Amino acid sequence: MNLSMTDMPAVVRKEVEKLEETLSPFMKKVSKYAFWSFPLITFSVINLFFLLFFVPSEERVLAVLIFYAVLGAFGMALSKEAKLQRKEIQKKSSDYIIKRMNKSDIVPDDRKEDYIARVRTQPLRSVEHFIKFLKEEDQIYREQWFGNKN
Numbered sequence: 001m002n003l004s005m006t007d008m009p010a011v012v013r014k015e016v017e018k019l020e021e022t023l024s025p026f027m028k029k030v031s032k033y034a035f036w037s038f039p040l041i042t043f044s045v046i047n048l049f050f051l052l053f054f055v056p057s058e059e060r061v062l063a064v065l066i067f068y069a070v071l072g073a074f075g076m077a078l079s080k081e082a083k084l085q086r087k088e089i090q091k092k093s094s095d096y097i098i099k100r101m102n103k104s105d106i107v108p109d110d111r112k113e114d115y116i117a118r119v120r121t122q123p124l125r126s127v128e129h130f131i132k133f134l135k136e137e138d139q140i141y142r143e144q145w146f147g148n149k150n
Contacts, residue, residue: 012134015100019130022096026089033082040075044068094123097130106137106144 008016047068051060097119101112115133119126 008131009135009138011138012131015134016127016131019093019096019127023089023093026085026092030082030085030089033078033085037075037078037082041072041079044072044075048072090123090126094119094126097126100130101133104133104137106140107133111136 048065051065051068098116101107101116101119104112107115112133115129118129122129
């Protein structure tokens with residue numbers, strides 16, 4: 001998650017780091033799958049193209065064609081798995097965020113429900129909503145305990 005942590009309060013930064021820690025094993029797996037899928041597919045398509053269109057039919061070897069086709073299929077399978085893992089990351093992220101929001105005793109229930117509804121309806125922006133929630137929680141906490149409006 002490429003978030004600018006410099007302008008976040010320490011409490012928010014800590015919570016976002018916990019979220020990233022929870023998701024990091026999945027993100028590493030997705031990165032590996034995506035990293036290998038593109039070169040495999042590209043290499044396979046280029047070689048199949050040259051074998052099928054530029055190499056005379058007498059010189060083509062069926063085993064080589066099958067090898068490149070399998071290589072391309074493997075790359076596509078990795079790409080599909082990366083896509084499925086991204087969806088799983090999104091789901092785990094939303095689940096973590098909703099669980100954390102429900103734990104809060106500081107933010108009023110109606111505000112919590114509003115943020116939870118936003119996370120559910122806009123899952124791609126869930127981290128953004130989470131950060132806003134955490135900032136609001138921190139502000140309410142500071143106002144309650146310190147009378148500070150910062």
